Amino acid sequence: MNSNSLLYIENLEKDVDDFHLGPVNLTIEPGTITAVVGNNGSGKSTLLKLILNLLQPQMGNIRVNNMLVHGDNENWKQFVAYQPQTTIGWDSFTGTMLKDLIAPLYPNWDELLFQKMIELFHVPVDKRFGKLSQGVQQKLNLALTIPRNAPLLILDEPTNFMDIPSKKILIDILVDWMEPGNRSIIIASHQIDDIRKLSDYLFVLHNGEVIGNFEKEELMEHYARYWLAGAVPETPIPGAISREGNVLISDNPSETEHFLEINNVKWNNRSSLEMEDIITLLLTKKEL
Numbered sequence: 697m698n699s700n701s702l703l704y705i706e707n708l709e710k711d712v713d714d715f716h717l718g719p720v721n722l723t724i725e726p727g728t729i730t731a732v733v734g735n736n737g738s739g740k741s742t743l744l745k746l747i748l749n750l751l752q753p754q755m756g757n758i759r760v761n762n763m764l765v766h767g768d769n770e771n772w773k774q775f776v777a778y779q780p781q782t783t784i785g786w787d788s789f790t791g792t793m794l795k796d797l798i799a800p801l802y803p804n805w806d807e808l809l810f811q812k813m814i815e816l817f818h819v820p821v822d823k824r825f826g827k828l829s830q831g832v833q834q835k836l837n838l839a840l841t842i843p844r845n846a847p848l849l850i851l852d853e854p855t856n857f858m859d860i861p862s863k864k865i866l867i868d869i870l871v872d873w874m875e876p877g878n879r880s881i882i883i884a885s886h887q888i889d890d891i892r893k894l895s896d897y898l899f900v901l902h903n904g905e906v907i908g909n910f911e912k913e914e915l916m917e918h919y920a921r922y923w924l925a926g927a928v929p930e931t932p933i934p935g936a937i938s939r940e941g942n943v944l945i946s947d948n949p950s951e952t953e954h955f956l957e958i959n960n961v962k963w964n965n966r967s968s969l970e971m972e973d974i975i976t977l978l979l980t981k982k983e984l
């Protein structure tokens with residue numbers, strides 16, 4: 697563990713009925729954005745709730761800023777701002793009332809950012825939360841979470857009801873929010889744009905099992921698609937994970953290219969895989 701780590705998770709395991717999460721080992725350093733990616737029911741929300749001490753693990757430890765979240769000392773809470781997927785008990789409050797309740801709890805509350813987000817997202821702050829559409833509720837919820845300016849921002853599927861222009865606005869806001877360099881974001885998301893444009897790391901879960909924590913750029917370079925000039929040789933090709941007609945996908949481009957070269961097989965084109973394809977491969981093949 698680096699003493700600067702904002703979050704340190706060690707050998708975490710959790711059972712919820714017949715669902716098992718873990719073991720999870722994860723370190724989050726300042727200045728990074730980690731997307732938590734996985735199939736439905738893979739344990740993304742469960743993991744986030746464990747970090748927030750809203751669920752108790754069977755095994756393992758979670759430290760926020762070097763403080764155990766399941767210890768007696770609750771000082772770690774000032775280092776985390778969390779937006780859950782759903783909020784309970786907000787329906788009869790207006791945005792202004794919620795802001796007046798929440799802002800005083802956070803010494804670093806950024807009122808200018810709150811006002812800017814309300815304006816950019818066109819949130820009517822005088823309407824009751826329960827009367828807002830799901831997308832506007834998400835926008836208000838974000839405007840009540842990001843300006844807390846806690847070093848670790850945890851967002852659970854923050855954009856799934858939001859329209860496309862608003863998603864772009866949020867990405868810009870989050871990029872600006874990261875500017876000071878000592879903050880981190882963990883974002884659970886199925887939105888490919890959130891993952892592609894925001895994340896430095898992808899923490900991938902499949903049915904409660906950790907597939908890996910991948911540096912995004914390395915992951916993108918890990919795969920390549922080739923359009924071969926001739927027929928694909930019948931013999932096994934190192935790295936090839938899929939062959940259809942003359943199109944070959946490799947998860948080890950250097951080995952594949954070496955093989956093609958020594959076997960004198962030319963290719964017309966080579967491209968990276970789309971992030972969507974890579975995630976699909978990770979979640980269906982479950983290995984790298």
Ligand SMILES: Nc1ncnc2c1ncn2[C@@H]1O[C@H](COP(=O)(O)OP(=O)(O)OP(=O)(O)O)[C@@H](O)[C@H]1O
Nearest residue numbers: 712713715734735736737738739740741742743884
């Ligand atoms: N309150 C609960 N009671 C019983 N089982 C639960 C509860 N909450 C979650 N689970 C189970 O835990 C597992 C993980 O759920 P979780 O919500 O963490 O997944 P997720 O990856 O966030 O899913 P999604 O992508 O659909 O939001 C699922 O099998 C789910 O059925």
